[in-house]
Amino acid sequence: MQPEPQWVRQVLQGDKEAFALIIDQYKQPIYAKIYRMCRNAHDAQDWTQEVFLRVYRYLHTYRSEESFAAWIYRIAVNVCLTEMKKRKPQPTEETDTLATAAEESPEAQVVSQEEQQAFHRALRCLPEAYRIVMILRYIEELSYKEMAHILQVPVTTIQNRLHRARKQLHALLEHTNNRKGGTPYEVLKTSPS
Numbered sequence: 001m002q003p004e005p006q007w008v009r010q011v012l013q014g015d016k017e018a019f020a021l022i023i024d025q026y027k028q029p030i031y032a033k034i035y036r037m038c039r040n041a042h043d044a045q046d047w048t049q050e051v052f053l054r055v056y057r058y059l060h061t062y063r064s065e066e067s068f069a070a071w072i073y074r075i076a077v078n079v080c081l082t083e084m085k086k087r088k089p090q091p092t093e094e095t096d097t098l099a100t101a102a103e104e105s106p107e108a109q110v111v112s113q114e115e116q117q118a119f120h121r122a123l124r125c126l127p128e129a130y131r132i133v134m135i136l137r138y139i140e141e142l143s144y145k146e147m148a149h150i151l152q153v154p155v156t157t158i159q160n161r162l163h164r165a166r167k168q169l170h171a172l173l174e175h176t177n178n179r180k181g182g183t184p185y186e187v188l189k190t191s192p193s
Contacts, residue, residue, distance in 0.1 A: 004068035037080045122172040130165035
């Protein structure tokens with residue numbers, strides 16, 4: 001048995017130390033997930049705090065038959081969506097890049113970093129609904145079913161949004177690439193799973 005349902009019961013009975021255990025268990029994973037969505041360390045810290053405020057406020061709505069991790073992650077996604085709607089796009093930190101192989105030449109590493117930065121810039125240009133499904137699928141590596149549960153939409157909606165998001169992302173990257181005069185490159189796998 002996972003400890004979370006027991007902690008939830010304890011918190012609901014007034015045990016503040018049990019809530020500290022929940023925070024300790026989920027603070028880093030939630031921060032990491034939020035950071036991957038907003039790509040800004042300051043916002044990720046603020047939004048992580050907001051997630052735990054909402055968790056505390058709405059803990060009574062948690063149903064023990066559902067996964068606590070999925071429940072808290074859905075709150076994190078909702079906080080991100082709400083906050084992103086409030087704010088205009090802002091400059092993000094471009095320091096978060098995917099790991100490059102140690103045997104790559106310095107030139108290949110620079111090209112790889114440029115491609116990653118172009119991908120993240122294009123991703124930020126997508127409509128919010130498309131950006132979220134791309135992040136959940138390709139960065140968080142969630143299944144369609146998990147995404148549907150978190151976003152509370154049918155799996156077919158997830159599939160449609162992903163299809164449209166891939167097309168828009170490809171067009172954005174191709175446009176950016178053609179403007180720079182370079183050769184096209186593949187950023188995402190386009191095969192459905």
